Amino acid sequence: MVLVSSKYLLDRAYQEHFAIGAFNAGNSEFVKNIITVAENLQSPVIIQIYPLEYELMGSKIIKYVLEAAKVSNVPIAVHLDHGRDLNDVLRSNKDQLNSVMIDTSAEEFAKNVAATSEVVDICHRLGIAVEAELGSIGNRFANDSSNMGRIYTDPNSAKEFIEQTEVDFLAVSIGTVHGPYPSGKNEIRIDILKEINRALKIPLVLHGGSKNPDQKIKEAIENGIAKVNISTDIKLPYFHAIKDTVIEKPTDYEPWIMLKQANQIQKDILKEKILLFGSNGKASEYLNDFRHLKPYFPYEGEKVEFY
Incomplete structure (x- = not known):
């Protein structure tokens, strides 16, 4: 199977109101498990690498993921999750990931636009799709436990952001947080999502996809979410299971x-x-x-040698 672009996967998912699971590959076992299940269910899938995962495993893990995807019988895209700066993005470009996220959402609007626009300009010339973020997803370590650092995405600002940056898909803040939720904090704002979707009409991304009510996820997908990021839900049970096995079978x-x-x-x-x-x-x-299957890189990229 040829590798496909995240853009190709998400454009169709958005139009047909389903979503692509984007699962963080914490090690090679994760990669095998993700592909096995995707093949069993005949589902397209996105395997994504977070910068700290990248640093832990090195560029060789990308070669492993790409080769594993090439011999799969389902469409697979390989994505950089939460690139922190241009260095993260350029490293992923060199290693031939075909879509990237640049996350400068903690910056003020103008700086976020400028940083994102620079990445879009470089990546689109190389044929690489780009995801960005506006607002703040928040996380469980935030000082304000009542809000956990959330800043909801403003639909009008989002429209301006898309027009200025030309990103391919946008991660929006509608009440989720990164990491496991404290009890009772699941507050996905479908009303905000509907406004964003009406304003943008492009595939939207849900970060903090773990530990949410299934019905809310279904509603979010019906209203523009085409990519759902999952990390915590596949990591915590995995490592706790290893712990339990070690306790049960110490020798x-x-x-x-x-x-x-x-x-x-x-x-x-x-x-x-x-x-x-x-x-x-x-x-x-x-x-x-296959005549309509978009290539690994969705844009007419330049031939570039990385050194």
Whole structure:
């Protein structure tokens, strides 16, 4: 199977009101589990790498992901998650990820526009799709526990941001947070999402996709969310399962023994998420006519050698 662009996956998902799961690959086992479940469900999928995951595993993990995706029978895109600056983006360009996120949402609007525009200019010339963020998703470590650092995305500002930067898809803040939620803090604002969707009419991205009510996720997908990021939901149970196995079998050490339960738990969660997002069975829609299959890079990129 050829690798496809995140842009190609999301454009169709947005039009048909389903979403693509974008799962963070914390190690090579995660990559195998994600692809196995995607193939079993015949679902397109995005494998994404966060900068700290990138630093932990090095550029070689990207080569592994790309090769694993090439021999899969479903469409797979490979994405940089939360690129912190131009250096993160250029590293991912060199390693041939075909879409990137530049996240300068903590900056004031003008600086966010400027930084994002620079990345879009470089990446579109190389043929690479770009995601950005406006507002603040928030996280569980924020000082204000009642709000957890959320700044909701303003629809009017979002429209101006899209017009000035020409990003391909936008991560919006509608009440989710990164990391596990404290009890009772799940407050996805579908009303805000509807306004953003009406204003932008481009694929939208939900960060902090873990630990949300299924019904809210379904409503979000119906109202413009075409990519749902999942990290916590596939990491916490995985590593807790390893801990439980170590406690249960303290004298065992072989990987096929120590990881068996963790891998199965993760695969069960991946299946649950893909079914929730409605992307199961959609692989054939992308693959039916290869003449319309967008290339790995969605733009007419320049031939560039990286050194």
